[in-house]
Amino acid sequence: xxxxxxxxxxxxxxxxxxxxxxxxxxxxxxxxxxxxxxxxxxxxxxxxxxxxxxxxxxxxxxxxxxxxxxxxxxxxxxxxxxxxxxxxxxxxxxxxxxxxxxxxxxxxxxxxxxxxxxxxxxxxxxxxxxxxxxxxxxxxxxxxxxxxxxxxxxxxxxxxxxxxxxxxxxxxxxxxxxxxxxxxxxxxxxxxxxxxxxxxxxxxxxxxxxxxxxxxxxxxxxxxxxxxxxxxxxxxxxxxxxxxxxxxxxxxxxxxxxxxxxxxxxxxxxxxxxxxxxxxxxxxxxxxxxx
Numbered sequence: 001x002x003x004x005x006x007x008x009x010x011x012x013x014x015x016x017x018x019x020x021x022x023x024x025x026x027x028x029x030x031x032x033x034x035x036x037x038x039x040x041x042x043x044x045x046x047x048x049x050x051x052x053x054x055x056x057x058x059x060x061x062x063x064x065x066x067x068x069x070x071x072x073x074x075x076x077x078x079x080x081x082x083x084x085x086x087x088x089x090x091x092x093x094x095x096x097x098x099x100x101x102x103x104x105x106x107x108x109x110x111x112x113x114x115x116x117x118x119x120x121x122x123x124x125x126x127x128x129x130x131x132x133x134x135x136x137x138x139x140x141x142x143x144x145x146x147x148x149x150x151x152x153x154x155x156x157x158x159x160x161x162x163x164x165x166x167x168x169x170x171x172x173x174x175x176x177x178x179x180x181x182x183x184x185x186x187x188x189x190x191x192x193x194x195x196x197x198x199x200x201x202x203x204x205x206x207x208x209x210x211x212x213x214x215x216x217x218x219x220x221x222x223x224x225x226x227x228x229x230x231x232x233x234x235x236x237x238x239x240x241x242x243x244x245x246x247x248x249x250x251x252x253x254x255x256x257x258x259x260x261x262x263x264x265x266x267x268x269x270x271x272x273x274x275x276x277x278x279x280x281x282x283x284x285x286x287x288x289x290x291x
Contacts, residue, residue: 154185
């Protein structure tokens with residue numbers, strides 16, 4: 001797939017000093033946690049197509065068939081496809097931040113190298129951070145929601161976090177004081193500004209994103225594959241956003257421009273951050289992104 005990148009905007013802000021980064025190679029794993037049915041203690045709208053969307057991504061990134069059909073020895077390992085079941089907020093939260101955080105366990109989000117998370121998303125009413133609706137309510141924990149302010153990724157292994165979720169990368173949250181607090185070795189978060197649509201029409205796009213991100217930058221392929229202009233109901237855009245970090249201005253853009261699934265750099269400093277998005281993208285429930 002090739003689509004024009006014209007109109008993609010990039011924003012960069014400094015938050016500190018420098019540290020060097022070098023590419024590394026290693027066996028890597030991919031994980032999915034997706035909820036399609038809310039019938040186990042936490043209420044939300046069922047979405048029967050969501051598992052097909054993220055499974056298309058998972059099946060491609062782990063496809064070790066010969067190149068041409070698959071990705072050969074570049075394919076990621078199967079770290080698990082978890083659908084419905086006992087998905088709770090401790091799966092996503094960090095023990096350093098909350099006493100119930102379990103993101104470091106073997107089948108949890110900080111253990112693989114790349115994770116795709118599909119949860120109904122919204123903004124916390126107090127500080128506008130992203131919250132993802134989980135399926136089972138844990139006693140004494142998140143009240144059916146995993147809260148970004150209690151998330152910290154990269155101490156264990158996670159490099160790329162893909163959020164198939166509304167409001168997961170709203171412009172309000174780009175700042176260091178919000179999403180920036182979750183980068184503890186994490187390289188990139190890919191999400192959506194405003195409402196994200198769920199449909200079996202999008203399964204091909206999730207597969208396409210994975211396939212293309214072995215040869216082209218993850219940050220740009222996320223935006224190109226998932227962008228839709230005036231998609232539904234004829235007046236709202238679908239607005240994907242990629243946020244990454246680095247030790248210097250040049251390091252951020254070197255990473256955003258070159259990190260692919262088969263070209264993963266060493267863990268970055270969380271000193272500078274940048275975002276890639278479609279200029280003027282205007283979604284449901286959030287203002288248009290700047291030009």
